[in-house]
Amino acid sequence: MMTRLAPVSESAKTAPPTPVSAATQDGETPRLLVIDGHSMAFRAFYALPPENFATDTGQHTNAVHGFTSMLLTMIRQQKPTHVVVAFDLDTPTFRSLEYTEYKGGRNKTPEEFYGQIDLIIKVMAAMNIPTISVDGFEADDIIATLSVQGETAGWDVLVVSGDRDAFQLITDKVLVLYPKKGISDIPPMDAAAVEAKYFVPPNRYSDLAALVGETADNLPGVPGVGPKTAAKWINQYGGLEGILDNLDSIGGKVGESLRAHVDDVKRNRRLNHLLRDMELPVALDDMVLQAPDREAVEELFDALQFNTLRKRLFDLFGEEEEHDDGEGHQVPAHQLVTEAAALKKWLAAGKATLTAVDVLSEPLGLQREAVAVALVRADSAAVVELGTADEALDRQLGTWLAGDAPKVVHEYKEALKALAPRGHSLGGVVDDTSLSGYLIQPDRRSYDLPDLSQMHLKVTFAAAGTSDAGQLDLGLEGGARFADAVQRGYVALLLSEHFAPMLAERGAATLLAQLELPLAAVLAQMELTGIDVSQERLDALLADFTAAMNAAQAAAFDAIGHEVNLGSPKQLQEVLFEELGLPKTKKIKTGYTTDAASLKALLEKTGHEFLAQLMAHREASKLKQMVETLKKSVDADGRIHTTYAQNVAATGRLSSNNPNLQNIPIRSEEGRRVRDLFVVSDGYECLLAADYSQIEMRIMAHLSGDAGLIQAYAQGEDLHRYVGSHVFGVAPEEVTSAMRSKVKAMSYGLAYGLTSFGLSKQLEISVDEARTLVKDYFDRFGGVRDYLRGVVEQARIDGFTSTIEGRRRYLPDLTSTDRQLRDLAERVALNSPIQGSAADIIKHAMLGVAAELDKQGLKSRMLLQVHDELVLEIWPGERDAVQALVVAQMGAAADLLVPLEVQVGVGSSWNDAGH
DNA sequence: GCCCACACGTA
DNA sequence: CGTACGTGTGGGCA
Incomplete structure (x- = not known):
């Protein structure tokens, strides 16, 4: 019996990025296709109805679809050997800085357009087509520079733009495709076409535009002067310079008008002059048309639901969707x-x-x-x-x-x-x-x-x-x-x-x-081993939490005089903000939040009994629910066997599920009773919990090489006290607990990409205060600042971050034009090497511990991992040996510039083994 | 039955 | 407007 597996592509496995066109190899003239990304995206957007193009997630794709379709058509018809797309950035340009109204007065970008530029850039990346944008400049300048570079190299250049300013670029070698409406296949404009239309040669088009004005750029021209008049003057005086030299000799009402608006004209001319000698990040040769990155195209077009476009694309590049070589597969x-x-x-x-x-x-x-x-x-x-x-x-x-x-x-x-x-x-x-x-x-x-x-x-x-x-x-x-x-x-x-x-x-x-x-x-x-739970404690705790929950619920109902589903944020909003008229909390999608922090603040402000009971109910019901879940997870052997996912956390951490044993409470007194459920098995001596002390900060010290942090750890000082003394400029013993908790919050925050705003909110201080705190911190620990800055920069260049073991995380959004996405990617870039390195380290430690237990023939066994903690079960008499080997293996799991400190505790329950 | 938003536990 | 997870509930949808 043979089962046919379909479809299978052989080319998907090979397919190095080779030029599709043989033109350059044949010695024919290279053809460079230069596309004005934004202007073409807008054309596509208005050519196709957005409601017909959207993914299941609601992202509109009409501009992406139209743009990609246009590009494929262009490549098929024009047969370029090289392709590049230039984009504007939404940062200020030298033009907008000179003339603040530049391109003002435009309608607001339609909501459906959002995100589509980013998607187009992703499509280009998947197609191995380079995109260029340069801070402070417009795509037009990039295009002008590319035209000159191409022409200088003796290439043919085809510019695709919806901006008439591009006409000034036309020469024998440079043509412009100016789609009139939507995307049509009109022939490219050459010098003759420009002259036929505007009565001036291309190199005078900017002069004409300066006189006439350009509404699209919010550049008013001379009132009463249209293309005809402008062309007449240009041809009569040999260009704008000639006109300005002979201002007084131009008669009539239009002459007066020109003299009254001559400053506008000069400004227009300055602004519509395109830079032609920019330094560009991509060389001409790197724009060579390559086969698309098949995998990336598949993934992206799947997400965009571009099925016909995918076929067109692969057809165009001569890659068969299906390939049957008659053997294998x-x-x-x-x-x-x-x-x-x-x-x-x-x-x-x-x-x-x-x-x-x-x-x-x-x-x-x-x-x-x-x-x-x-x-x-x-x-x-x-x-x-x-x-x-x-x-x-x-x-x-x-x-x-x-x-x-x-x-x-x-x-x-x-x-x-x-x-x-x-x-x-x-x-x-x-x-x-x-x-x-x-x-x-x-x-x-x-x-x-x-x-x-x-x-x-x-x-x-x-x-x-x-x-x-x-x-x-x-x-x-x-x-x-x-x-x-x-x-x-x-x-x-x-x-x-x-x-x-x-x-x-x-x-x-x-x-x-x-x-x-x-x-x-x-x-x-x-x-397979699992961890023993005490059935008696389980039942007792469930009863306790249930009683506490019911009591809190009854008291809550008493406080407002009626019943309400305390588990429904929606109903709670009704009660809190309408019925009781309490002050509004932070806004969320569905109204106002009722989260714990807000309830606490409300309680402090109003002292309302309902709030106190609601919070008590929340805690009790959360714990009850957790205990219930744990109870259901107890297997026939009386033990809980969690499942670790080794491929879920993108940083390299493990995750735990069915049930999750990595989020068992530890902070609150009541919560720790849940931890007390996990007990040593019959026949074993005790549980042993070993955890790394401040592993992420130590990794930060290592990766940054910051002398101050390294010294603090080398001396075995209280890190936060040490940092506090330097940041606040006091002796270590004078660091108050408030100071210590501030720097502690900041130190950890830095590893998460914390902003001054976030810090100010967390510490309940002003943004200015937070900013000063960050500055003082970085003044003292400059290595940290340099490291964090460098991580993001390097990741932007490489496209990924790396841990100490070389585990990568790819972050394409670092170059997104979407602020939100980009900022998030930056925070991820800051955190991933640190969290991921910690994951690498404890994974090594686990291998070391397992190997050593085996080697020494010990019967003690590893039960749990909670990111920076290992829980083991100790066989009678093995406690000292196991403690020693665990500390040794965990401590030696990485060779850092600072020591790895391990804290150990033992007890008959997980809670008792904690410290 | 499925999916989202919310809330909350951990490192 | 600080990273990484998993799980439960309510509530709207099909």
């Missing part, structure tokens, strides 16, 4: 193996061949248990059912699975967990495509095999039961599931092959092999 037939000898034979046939392993599993309590294993190679596949396998077959399989034979898996950790109840392990895993996909692109929503396959291979296949492809074997028992598993394995194999060069290019191969893959095995063990 066909899921191999599989044999159902029922005897050890048959398996042995199959395994021996491809001893050192990379094999994909797909584990089929079924629920077992709240966990899963493997029921079959599919082994997939490029040309053959075998399936082994675990339930029916005899001992010999099971042993044969188990030995091979645990052995060194190179394997590819998708979701290694899940495979390990499902195999464990069968007594099987999995060794020799060289790739887990859910992890390699993550390292390549850490901010994706999903790393499902079908998603990755669609994205990277353009191969569509559906999960079991939903796909036609998976239905072929319904007649055979379990056959469809097996075929599906084989298909998954085959796709994982293809993906792994596809990813290998990408990982290498990003320097992520080591990260995968040395960190993430071994960590997956450690995490699998931690998840």
